[in-house]
Amino acid sequence: MDDRQQQQTKRKKIVEALILAAPEPITAQKLAQIVPHLKPAAAKALVAELKKEYDEQDRAFEVWEVAGGYQIRTRPEYAGYLRQLQVERPLRLSRAALETLAVVAYKQPVTRAEIEHVRGVDVGATVRSLVDRQLIRIAGHREVPGRPMLYATTRRFLEVFGLTRLEDLPTLRDIEEFLPPPEEAPAAPGEVPGELH
Amino acid sequence: MSLVTDAEGGSPLEGEGQPLGGSYAVKLEVFEGPLDLLLHLIRLNEVDVIDIPIADIASQYVEYLALMRELNLDVAGEYLLMAATLAWIKSRMILPPSEEDEEDEGIDPRAELVARLLEYQRFKEAAGDLGEMSLLDRDVYAARHPDLEATPESERELAVDLVRLVEAFRQVLTRAELEGHTHEVEAETVTVRERMIAIMDRLAEAPQIEFELIFAERPSRAVLVTTFLALLELVRLSAVRVYQGMDDDSVPEGPIHLRRADGIDDDWHQRVANIM
Numbered sequence: 001m002d003d004r005q006q007q008q009t010k011r012k013k014i015v016e017a018l019i020l021a022a023p024e025p026i027t028a029q030k031l032a033q034i035v036p037h038l039k040p041a042a043a044k045a046l047v048a049e050l051k052k053e054y055d056e057q058d059r060a061f062e063v064w065e066v067a068g069g070y071q072i073r074t075r076p077e078y079a080g081y082l083r084q085l086q087v088e089r090p091l092r093l094s095r096a097a098l099e100t101l102a103v104v105a106y107k108q109p110v111t112r113a114e115i116e117h118v119r120g121v122d123v124g125a126t127v128r129s130l131v132d133r134q135l136i137r138i139a140g141h142r143e144v145p146g147r148p149m150l151y152a153t154t155r156r157f158l159e160v161f162g163l164t165r166l167e168d169l170p171t172l173r174d175i176e177e178f179l180p181p182p183e184e185a186p187a188a189p190g191e192v193p194g195e196l197h
Numbered sequence: 198m199s200l201v202t203d204a205e206g207g208s209p210l211e212g213e214g215q216p217l218g219g220s221y222a223v224k225l226e227v228f229e230g231p232l233d234l235l236l237h238l239i240r241l242n243e244v245d246v247i248d249i250p251i252a253d254i255a256s257q258y259v260e261y262l263a264l265m266r267e268l269n270l271d272v273a274g275e276y277l278l279m280a281a282t283l284a285w286i287k288s289r290m291i292l293p294p295s296e297e298d299e300e301d302e303g304i305d306p307r308a309e310l311v312a313r314l315l316e317y318q319r320f321k322e323a324a325g326d327l328g329e330m331s332l333l334d335r336d337v338y339a340a341r342h343p344d345l346e347a348t349p350e351s352e353r354e355l356a357v358d359l360v361r362l363v364e365a366f367r368q369v370l371t372r373a374e375l376e377g378h379t380h381e382v383e384a385e386t387v388t389v390r391e392r393m394i395a396i397m398d399r400l401a402e403a404p405q406i407e408f409e410l411i412f413a414e415r416p417s418r419a420v421l422v423t424t425f426l427a428l429l430e431l432v433r434l435s436a437v438r439v440y441q442g443m444d445d446d447s448v449p450e451g452p453i454h455l456r457r458a459d460g461i462d463d464d465w466h467q468r469v470a471n472i473m
Contacts, residue, residue: 021342061340073337082338091335095229098324106323118320120313121230121275140452141409143372160333170326175315179247 011035012046019047025069025159067158068165091160100126101135105157106172109139109150127151135160231279232317234261239314246318247311251290255283286310357439357453359429362408365453366425369412373421387420392427397436400457408439408453428455 014035019026031043038046047070051063064073074082083090093101100123103115115123130136131151139152153166163169228234238257239246259280265272289306305311331337357365399406411428412421431437438458442451 020340023341064337071339073333073339076331076336079336079338086334088334091332093328093332095324095328098328099229099320102320102323102327105327106320117313118316119230120232120279120317121273138452161327161330162333162337170323172323173319175319178315178318 007037008046011038011042012049015043015046016050019050019063019070020072022069022071025064025066025071027069030069064162065164066162067155071159073162094126096121096123096126097130101130101153101157104130104136104151105153105166105169108152109142111142111148111150113148115151229321230273231276232314233321234258234276235279236314236318236321246314249307249311251283251287251307255280255287258283282310357441357449361441361449362429362439362453365408366421369409369425370418370421373412373418387423389423389427389430392420392424393431396424396427396431396455397457400437400455405440405454405456408455411455 015031015038018031018034028040028043028047031047032038032040035043047063054062060078061072061074064071099119100115103118104110107114107118112123112127115127127136131138134154134156136151136157137154139150141147142150157163158165228237235254235258236246238254238261239249242250242253242257244250244254262272262276262280265276286306333339396411399411411424428437428439432439435458438456439453440456441449441453443449
């Protein structure tokens with residue numbers, strides 16, 4: 001192994017240690033700040049090498065890219081064992097919480113009234129609890145009479161759901177998917193959005 | 198809202214018997230509101246959402262509400278409102294269109310409900326997708342060293358400088374003018390000192406408040422300006438700090454908020470009194 005390679009291996013290990021112990025996803029920029037003579041692009045390349053190594057060695061953990069940074073996480077198949085170690089209650093999201101979160105995530109920024117229109121129920125308590133859990137936040141006001149508050153998802157939301165950015169959310173299904181195939185469908189009544197073709 | 202309650206938590210409807218009484222929990226299939234219940238009935242009857250047999254579905258829906266009451270479950274107002282909507286649609290489907298409905302002719306009275314059901318279904322499924330993802334601290338666990346601290350919120354935000362603060366205030370003024378609140382009805386005598394105390398009182402109730410909210414209550418132009426001067430004075434006295442969040446590239450984003458400076462306890466009253 002020549003000198004350059006040795007240096008590279010050493011840097012990779014430092015990067016590994018940093019990702020492992022960092023209290024939150026650590027960005028390539030942060031890695032580059034800490035590791036001597038490492039540029040963000042090179043940090044990314046080292047992380048990619050680590051990822052590959054873990055996969056090849058079939059380790060119990062993997063490198064995730066979440067909320068703009070990297071984090072080492074156990075693979076989902078070990079959840080059952082890890083839960084037995086868990087001191088705090090595992091994260092629980094009710095259907096009401098998930099539905100509200102889905103509306104906020106896909107339509108943000110949204111007002112409480114807009115969420116209620118979609119779900120057909122009062123969402124005051126659910127919204128408060130999601131704000132308390134830092135999964136959504138107040139992101140300003142809608143400039144209409146009453147200036148209602150607008151809600152948007154947080155960085156913590158990305159972290160919990162393992163997303164790098166909002167664009168990584170699963171695609172929202174089209175209304176057409178819930179309609180019968182066009183041949184069998186009777187003429188759509190009135191103003192049903194999503195016209196059959 | 199759900200149909201799940203327990204005898205302690207649910208509020209029994211007045212004048213109803215308590216067939217289940219006692220303190221044991223009642224658990225029914227959970228519905229996330231009237232739209233969810235309707236989708237369930239539509240599936241159960243294997244009918245098309247765009248061609249709902251409204252009379253059948255409406256009567257099953259009402260039966261369901263009756264069952265909920267019998268079980269002493271709290272029937273939320275939104276379920277009752279939907280029952281009324283269904284009854285209205287049913288009547289529109291049965292009655293021949295009246296004269297004033299002429300222009301509406303051809304519009305299916307069910308159309309709006311169908312649109313809402315379809316839209317709700319999209320988000321219901323999206324919620325299901327979210328729930329199936331590998332969630333941190335439920336399905337996957339991260340190695341995080343407990344002694345290393347996450348970036349505190351304060352390092353994710355910037356102290357707001359005077360230029361941005363003035364710009365934010367200009368927007369408050371512009372909006373107040375647009376809303377027509379700025380004509381002076383009577384000369385209000387509000388002093389900077391009174392407004393300083395008002396701001397600090399609000400900061401005693403909450404650890405931080407949004408910049409715009411200090412201008413919310415009395416939006417005459419004179420009061421707005423006085424309030425802003427009061428804020429500047431509090432900042433000068435280092436009693437209040439003004440922050441704004443920033444994104445990953447250190448660009449300010451989100452609302453500006455005010456926070457009581459560290460070490461400012463209740464002696465600020467004294468300081469204000471001494472200075473003014």
